Amino acid sequence: MDLKEKLLSSFLVFENQTEIDSYVSDVRNDAIKAFEEKGFPTKRDEAWKYTSLNKLLKEDYSVFPKQENALEYREVKKYLIHEIDTYKIVFIDGKYSSHLSETTHDGMDVCLMSAALNKPKYRLVIENYFNKAATDDSLTSLNTAFSKEGAYINIPKGKIVEKPIQIIHFSTGNESATMLQPRNLIVVDENSHVQIIERHQSLTSNPVLTNSVTEIFAKKRAIVDYYKIQNDTIDASLIDNTFIKQKQESIVSVHTFSFGGKLTRNNLNFYQEGERIDSTLKGVTIIGNKQHVDHNTLVHHIEPNCESHQDYKGIFNDNATGVFNGKVVVEKEAQKTNAFQANNNILISDKATINTKPQLEIFADDVKCSHGCTIGQLDESALFYMRSRGIPEKEAKALLMYAFSNNVLSSVKIPEIKRRITKIIANQLGVDIGFDL
């Protein structure tokens, strides 16, 4: 039985197991139909031209974890941003770990999707927001059909959330291969501010495939800073589908740091539904071996006077492959849009590959849109310059590459994340860079 059939037959069991109100049930049933119709994407789909899921889909994944596994804090501490106080929503093999988590209902909800989907008091929010930003492409539909667990964050009006919120998924390798489908819903009401960190971490070499969907709603003047730390093991793959709807004057940034994993696909979609909205999409990718990272972004400018900033840097070693597909749509009404997009890449090895494709669809006539992509090697003259001052070749290369990705780090607002990413970058580059640049 192939994975698609397995998932379709599992759905019947899944749907019987869960008690749910009719809205969610209808959404799930529609979603499984959409998935059944479309199936998994193939290279024949334009959006998946450079990323093949074929090999990944051949694994015999367990789609529901059979047994629960506990983890001690000290075993996983290093994967958390533990230097500062944070809220934590932690899952082990797809199941909530109250032991490792720190949630709250005090003036806001930082809790579980399962609770939100089941308890009547959340019904109104679920009906207003659940699956209202997500699209009906096959993988998102698949996640919607099986949506059961994940993070539920609801920040009411005028609330500055002082502590960042971490959403962390561990997989323990209980099963020989695991498929996870976390579903997050984040609603940030007017004038509120929240910082969120998301991480998926496998703890063994058993294969993991995560198909994650996150919906974020940023209301009027809300500020959301979202950080995705992707530094998983070489046996773990991630398909991340993030949908963000922004209302007027809201500011949302998503930073994606991709260093690990076998195959990582980031589908990041911004919809600007108001005036004077600011959207920022930034990413640093540093990979080697046969790793594959694909950034597929969309910024949909619908209303006038909005901005978007995209800046993705990639460094590719060995046989690694990268993809950047950045789409910007500016609707006819979206006059005075400022949309910037940059994708810069360095190939360190002759066998590394990058496919980069900017796509601009502009229907308004009074806009500023720019895009640029570069693919290059390290600047030899800069290397000689640095070496002639006594900086050894390896350090000089690392310094150049670090400087290259530095632009993206400068907008990270949580110092502990910046420090950690700096460390990971230095580690990836095989040097000890002892200072901030």
Next chain:
Amino acid sequence: MLKIENLHAGVEDKSILKGINLEVKPGEVHAIMGPNGSGKSTLSSVIAGKEEYEVSEGSILFEGEDIEELAAEERAHKGIFLSFQYPVEIPGVSVTNFVKTAINETRKAQGLEDMPAKDMLKLIREKSDLLEIDRKFLSRSLNEGFSGGEKKRNEIFQMAMLDPKLAILDETDSGLDIDALRIVANGVNKLKGENNAVIVITHYQRLLDHIVPDFVHVLHNGRIVKSGTKELAHELEEKGYDWIKEEVNA
């Protein structure tokens, strides 16, 4: 200190240096002059260890050691400094951090601990004052958006920080106005001592009014065709290079 014997070097199949002989002793200032394309910059790059140049014959001895097999950074660690004709822009790395890294990597190679932050700051303050460099300038990305004069002044600032035994100044005067020229020359003169040496590579004589050479060599077509004292530089300024070419061809 530096002894170059019968040096032949070039890029790929093109030979550029065709038998250079040069000896520089501690405390000396040598000027190497010559028309465009005579091989001046190649000579400085070969001494500093730029890999694209192939040495086909001859030797370069630094303090008695053959340095031909040494990487650029190893030569730097031994005390060779090249001030670039065209300093490279390195976005994202500040002047201060670059210099700190260069100093500490050099110390590491010499088996020393990192320089304490306090000493580093003191040194930076002292040397930036010497070269009349605004402190704000030091936190900017290295050479990025610097004017020609700022770039050259920054080269000499780095030289002052690294305190090399042998400094090679490749066309340091180009792009400098008269005030910047005076500041740069003053900086070089302050750093000059009994134990170190300077090679000034230049097209014109004007820098040599400020950094007075003990010896002047004329490079033409990959060879040193004439050597003399500072008067030779004046002669070249007056008469140009044609008479040398004629002399060589005759």
